[in-house]
Amino acid sequence: MRSWLFVPGDSDRKADKAATCGADILIFDLEDSVAASQKELARKMVADRITDSGRDWSLWVRVNPLDGGLTLADLDAVVRPGLAGILLPKPEGGPDVSRLADAIASREAAAGIPAGTIRIAPVATETATALFTLGSYAPAHPRLAALTWGAEDLAADIGAATNRGDDGDFTAPYKLVRNLALFAAAAARVPAIDTLHADFRDVEGLECECRTSRRDGFIGRLAIHPAQVEVINRCYTPSEAEIIWAQRIVDAFAANPDAGALGLDGKMIDLPHLVAARKTLAAAGG
Template sequence: MTRMRSWLFVPGDSEKKAAKAAKSGADVLIFDLEDSVAPTQKDAAREMVAALIAREEPRDWALWVRVNPFDGDLTAADLDAIVRPGLDGILLPKAEGGADVAHLADEIAKRELAAGMTPGSVRIATVATETATALFSLSSYAPAHPRLAALTWGAEDLAAAVGATSNRDEAGDFTPPYKLVRNLALFAAAAADTAPIDTLHADFRDLAGLEADCRASRRDGFVGRLAIHPAQVEIINRCYSPSDEEIAWARRVVNAFAENPQVGTLGLDGKMIDRPHLIAARKTLGL
């Protein structure tokens, strides 16, 4: 499976930005048909993204598309244009729970069949916190739909929905309501056993702040991050990749339990480790 550390947004109507993004080193490119595309450019964006998907050329990144949300009348046309061989996944904005994933999956399946694609080949990720209603449906992602590959969160639309004057404090940190949302999204992804992807760092010039934020994010359990500029990709990839020391330790933990399958707790380098350490080690190696 393709790594999912960096998810770089690319406006769906800009061939210049698409070409630059393809060389960025991002694990996932998300060609956007939603917010970054003006209403008058939606058809042109669909045509451009469809042409990119259809290109038969090797690539070392996964091709995803952010479609327009179900609360409008644009989603069906988006899906008609993009569900074709070469598409890896769809990011659904303003999702309001597992029912939306199931509905999107049904719509994808019809189009996969018509396009002669392998059933289930197109995966789904959701932006799961962009409406107030969505927060009360986070538990519905579990058990996860087979297509669900990742869950991320966002604060901008949510702030607008509740009438907040800002979602950040004077120091630039998220205010308590949005820290809560971040934490709930992380736990919702864990409950669904799907990849938790952290939200974007909006100031793409603040690379030091991005790095500090990414390190804290990975510490807490996120495995990747959204990006809005190619300059952010290298930092994101580095911060969400385990170090050589982490990998070596994880392998030792896994091997120690493999050699002692009859025990639940054992000592390693003067430390007591148990089953939670084994689970964490396997997750590290999975990265």
């Protein structure tokens, strides 16, 4: 779940390029990047790409918002074997995940897909109202795979001129939103995925944000261009030194199962360190 790359649903050229860029997840978009006149074509094009074999990345689809009257037609087209998940835009809390899950369930059954296969990740902060319901994602719905946040639609919703300052950093309101989304994911016990870095030419800025993001607890990031994928994958992959240290912590507690705290290389480690070490090893595929 390191790199989540958006791909316009109505562009075969961009889809072909994205499929070879190394992203962990491709999100075929039926929402903002597709004009209203192209929605039906995009559904067909995305549906034609959904297979259950022959790729080394997960295929997700961003459907249209639940209150827009297009979501069910999106699901009719894309719920088929090979679809890993649905990215839900503009939800207003956990009940919207349940609504979407119910709509997916009937289509899974019709398609012969085992119940619960298709997961859901909400973009949980795209409206002002949604900020006041972030706690409703916990306890997590069984289909909830991750939680991410968005700054672009939120800026439009509140009438902001921009969401970044002259230094390129998010302004104070959006830093608050980011932090709340991180805590909401933790409360729901699902991975937190950071939002996109809109300037895909700003490689240095992206890398800086990714390193800060991973430090704070995010495990991956949205991307809007294949050029961002390498930086994201590298920044959210634990280093060899981190892996070795995490394994030593796990091994130390395994050798002392009754210990609440231990000394390791002159440092005191306890249960929070063990939890963090296990997360590091999981991120490294261990």
